[in-house]
Amino acid sequence: MTTMHPTEHKASEPGAGGWYRKSVQQTMTELQTSPAGLSPDEAGARLARVGPNALPARDSDPLWLRFMRHFNDVLIYILLVAAVATALMGHWTDTVVILLVAVINAGIGFFQENKAEKSLAALRGMLSSSAHVVRSGRKMEVDASALVPGDIVVLKPGDKIPADVRLFDVHHLQVEESMLTGESLTVGKHADALDKDALLADRINLGFSGTNVSSGNARGVVIETGAATELGRINRMISNVGESETPLLRQIAQLGKRIFQLIVGMMLALFVIGFFWHDYPFGELLLSLISLAVASVPEGLPAIVSIILSLGVQRMARNKAIIRKLPTVETLGAMSVICSDKTGTLTMNEMxxxxxxxxxxxxxxxxxxxxxxxxxxxxxxxxxxxxxxxxxxxxxxxxxxxxxxxxxxxxxxxxxxxxxxxxxxxxxxxxxxxxxxxxxxxxxxxxxxxxxxxxxxxxxxxxxxxxxxxxxxxxxxxxxxxxxxxxxxxxxxxxxxxxxxxxxxxxxxxxxxxxxxxxxxxxxxxxxxxxxxxxxxxxxxxxxxDPPRPEAIDAIAMCKRAGIQVKMITGDHPDTAVAIAGMLGMGDDLRAMTGQELEQADDEQLRSLAMQYSVFARTSPEHKLRLVRALQANQQVVGMTGDGVNDAPALKQADVGIAMGIKGTEVTKEAADMVLTDDNFSTIANAVREGRRVYDNLKKTVLFVLPTNMAQGLLIVMAILAGTVIPLSPLQILWMNMATSTTLSFALAFEPGEPGMMRRPPRNARESILNGFAVWRVLYVGGLLTAAAFLLEAWMLSNGQDTEHIRTMILHTLVTAQWAYMFNCRLQDQFSLNAGLLRNAALLTVTFALILLQCFVIYVPFMQSAFHTVALPFSSWLISLGIGVLVFFAVELEKLVIRRWKASRG
Missing domain, CATH: 3.40.1110.10 (Calcium-transporting ATPase, cytoplasmic domain N)
Structure with missing residues (x-):
């Protein structure tokens, strides 16, 4: 048989070669084969030329590299520079503790985040392992990876089709293709050529790799193998979809950059003032600037965020939603559009x-x-x-x-x-x-x-x-x-x-x-x-x-109340899709946009159409992917549900990919961010509620942590400007940030959702976590804590107290004031005690833990030596508690003023 090169250039376009429009004889001629099949020698030559019938693997990053990525943060850079500086100065205890904080943060991120890309491996597992072929007129069984274009494949009930084939000699063949097309029914196949363009679901003279023969028999000539098959195109789409950054990660990164810029600017200015104006010794000034850097960096924040997200993951798992990537929890709270597959997701997938x-x-x-x-x-x-x-x-x-x-x-x-x-x-x-x-x-x-x-x-x-x-x-x-x-x-x-x-x-x-x-x-x-x-x-x-799920009707109504649009994207017939959408309560005057209409629209037109239509029918994997991207171009935070292989690229592109756990394929589950273990659409609405609760608690945590860092930074700035002793050492600051702040923040993670949470529209994902009000709150509380610390220091200096006693007292007072301010953070603009202590038992737990930690650092000898603390009398605890109570009521007074101001403005 002569050498051929008919299929080596057709791997990139859907329906490349137009095989469904060609007769069986035309196909045989173009592939230079016959019903008797290829000779073994020719099959071997083609295999060497086009490669095995397998999907290409992608190298994964080694574990050490994935771990090191968690140090790629501007705030961690500040800590690492501080560690190097303290090491050069011989302050080895400070160096070890600072490095330990950085490593702990990286470890939490590494072990909590599962970034392994298993979707491609799962997709490769869907390929058939063996195939029955005819070569030189003899039927034989070969490894499916050895198939080449031109091979004649024999299909029977129960077979998984091993490659894309042009069918001929068809006898009552029925093929289950829902994993590719979304169609809930088996597809009857025939051998006649089609005389017009057809979407994937309508190419009824082709068999596709990975689909299953339900009944009947047929033979087919292999037209595409490996990466050139329809399954291979989905594999490439998954590979080409990059990891999207969640709103929270963008905001935390932006916050980190702003803090970094502020810290560097302050350190340069204070170095000039301290060295040239107050004649600070260089070593003492450098140590003070390191204290400023450590004080201003919320190094506990990454750990706190990971802990809060992890708790959200656990709660969702108990409610039958498995979260595969931590930031997905908060992204759910910002989700504004859910693109849902129909079959098996909104419907029962049972006729x-x-x-x-x-x-x-x-x-x-x-x-x-x-x-x-x-x-x-x-x-x-x-x-x-x-x-x-x-x-x-x-x-x-x-x-x-x-x-x-x-x-x-x-x-x-x-x-x-x-x-x-x-x-x-x-x-x-x-x-x-x-x-x-x-x-x-x-x-x-x-x-x-x-x-x-x-x-x-x-x-x-x-x-x-x-x-x-x-x-x-x-x-x-x-x-x-x-x-x-x-x-x-x-x-x-x-x-x-x-x-x-x-x-x-x-x-x-x-x-x-x-x-x-x-x-x-x-x-x-x-x-x-x-x-x-x-x-x-x-x-x-x-x-x-295929009837709608009763629970999906209630879930769609809940999503509407929460300001979330629901769009049906299905491979089914437009009339059927519109009828089901009406039963689900998706709207009254519904119309369906078909895949063919979608193909005719350019990206700019699709941006507008994607927002206008709620039903998209006869769609292909590329259509779903384009729709998700079009919605994202409209600044929407998009969730995409699905259960078939055809949904995997769009799930990966979406901000939240949601796979069905029971009927979903392994490919879909591995490409998704969230897996529903009960295939229940209402679980999504519950997950959105949890996502909103988690984001609210994250915001409360940021508003809790940052004022403390600001107060610590202001203490050092004002001390350098005044030319006095630094109120806190770097290790004391690290203790306050990591041991106490993290402990107290843990309680806020258990705060229940606020009333009316699911009746407000999705938040603007582009809005900074530090809006105007949040910046004011940070400045106000940071100023309160700074003033309290300086007044306390002045009073103790007037009473002749030594430096270590003053530093210990300031440390303990700031920790106590943080504890009091934690109760302020439970409700953003309402009286905090209205929330009720018994609604969050974690408040009592962290209070007890905080007392133990403070006793540990103040009274245990080796901790006193490491952190330069001294034992405090009981009267000092009462003074710190009194200052904390004053801070609490000062913040509540600020809330009252702001409420009345807002009310006066209507």
Whole structure:
């Protein structure tokens, strides 16, 4: 066979090569192959040229590099410089403690954050491990990675398609492709070329790598392998989607840069003032500036943030939402749009018969999913049916139950499931709901369903009567029938009635399946298509749907109240998608934008359209990715839910990727930021509530930590400007920041959510965590603490106290004032004691821990030696407590003034 290069350049574009538009012969010719397959030598040569049928792996960063990244922070740089300076000066204790603080912060970040990228490995695991091929006319089994374009693949039920193939020699082939297309039903395949452009879900003469054969048999010629397959394109999209930075990380980074700039500016100015004006000795001045740097850096803040986020993760896990990346917790609180897949996320992914249209009228069917529970009613009457008066419905149910290859089963956990196609399974559930007397059935020959003729037929004996049952597409069966069954018996077919009523069913977004029958002589057990051409009697039409999740309706209403838009992005039909969206309460005047319309819009147009539409149908993986990016370009914080492989790139691009834990693929879970263990859409709304609570508590924590750092910095600045002794040593400052501030901040992490939290709009993700009010609060409280410390120092100096006693007392007083201010932070602008102490038991826990820590540093000899502290009498504790109480009421007075000022401004 001659050398070929037909597919080496087609790996980048969807539908490259247009294989679905080419005939089987054209495909064979272009790939230089035949139904007898390639020779082993030619297959080997092509394998060497195009590479193995596998998805490329991406190297992951080593552990040490991932650990070192946690030192890449401007605030940590200040600590490291301070550690080097103290080491050069011989202050080894200070050096060790400062370095220990930096390492602890990095360790917390390293162990709490799981940045491992497992999505590509999970995707590679979806490829088939082996394949049945025909080479040189002989059928053989080979490793799937050895497949090459031009190979002939043999497919049978249960197989995972090992590469993208152009199908030929197709026999009743049904393929489950929801992991790629989002379609909830199996897809019937045929071998005919398509004469127009088609989206992925409509390329019914192709088989795609990683999808599963549900039934039937076929052969196909391999057209793409490895990275060139549809699965490979998703793999590239995941690889090309960069890690997005969360609003919190952006704000913390911005805050760190501002603090860094402030510290450097102050240190330069104070060095000039201290060295040239006050003639400070260089070593003492350098140590003072190091104290300023250590005091001004909120080195405990990264640890506090990690702890608060970790607690949020644990709470969400108990509520069935697994968070894979810590910052996702706070991002949930800023989420303004949720892009949700329909099938299996907003719906049950379990087809259900909702009504049966007969010549005598319409029957309603209650119940959801595959559980065979629910009444069948007629004419709005709720009483059980008298089957002696509903013989037509009984005949229809017998037809769809017997002409059916599926079965209904219940697992040990009580969950019902279907073995076979979801549509046939829904008809089995209907039969169980009817609870008819069991008929004596003997099944004979059948004609399996095929998309070429769109029906299935079976010859059987039912209670001694020989019948042919026919089940399939309504338009096909109407053409094959001349009569219809009514309560009075067989009558001429009223085609106008059926078409009018079916149009009404279609407008509700229901799928339809029809049934017919005819009596036949008992002597022949075989069946052929010719047997269906005369005498068929039309029975009726079942209207089926994949029903909305009841809990999803409530969750969408909750999201609306919270100012969060919900958008449905699905591969399903537009009419079906709009109907389901209406049932979910997503809006009244809903319209769907299709994938083809989306492709015609450029990025600028899509930015506008993405905000206008709530339903997007017939979408591909690229469409979902573009939509997420378009929404993000509108400054939206986007959440994306999904369960199929086709959702993975968009999940990774979204600010919050949300995967379904039960029905979701491993690829989707690994690409996501959050996994729902119950596949319950309402869990998202609960997670948003938790995200808002966590962000509120983070903001309270920042407003708690920064005033203390400001007070410490001001103490040193004012001491240098005045030319006096520095009130606190670097180690005492580190103790206050890490041991006490972190302990007290821990209590704020347990604060419950504030009333009305889910009735306010999402916060502006671009707004700094330090808005105008927050800056004022930091300045006000920092000034209070600084004034209290200086007044206390002046009083103690006038009483002749020594330096170590004064420093110990200032340290203890600032810690006590922090403890008092912690209660102020519980409510931002309300009287804090209204929150109630018993609502947060952690307040009492951290108070007890703080007392122990202060006793440890003040009274234990080796701690006194390390931190240069002295024992304080009980009267000093009372003085510190009194100052703390004064700080508390001063802040509450400020809240009262601001409340009245806001009220006066309307």
């Amino acid at each position: 259900t018969v909702k009504g049966v249209l007969l010549a005598d009228g319409i029957y309603s069917v209650e119940g959801q999913s595959y559980e065979p529970r629910g009444r069948i009613t007629f004419g709005g009457v709720s009483e059980p049916l008298d089957w002696s008066r509903h013989g037509t419905l009984e005949a229809f149910i017998h037809a769809v139950d017997i002409c059916n290859d599926s079965s209904l089963q219940r697992n040990d956990e009580g969950r019902w499931s279907v073995v076979g196609g979801p549509t046939e399974g829904a008809l089995k559930v209907l039969a169980r709901k009817a609870d008819l007397a069991e008929a004596e059935v003997r099944k004979f020959g059948k004609i399996p369903f095929d998309s070429a003729y769109k029906y299935m037929a079976r010859r059987c004996d039912v209670d001694g009567q020989s019948l042919i049952y026919l089940k399939g597409a309504p338009d096909v069966l109407l053409r094959m029938c001349q009569q219809q069954l009514t309560a009075a018996g067989a009558e001429p077919l009223d085609r106008e009635y059926w078409e009018r009523e079916m149009s009404h069913i279609a407008s509700q977004g229901l799928r339809m399946l029809a049934a017919a029958y005819k009596p036949v002589p008992a002597q022949n057990e075989a069946i052929d298509h010719e047997d269906l051409q005369q005498g068929m009697i039309f029975l009726g039409v079942a209207g089926l749907m």
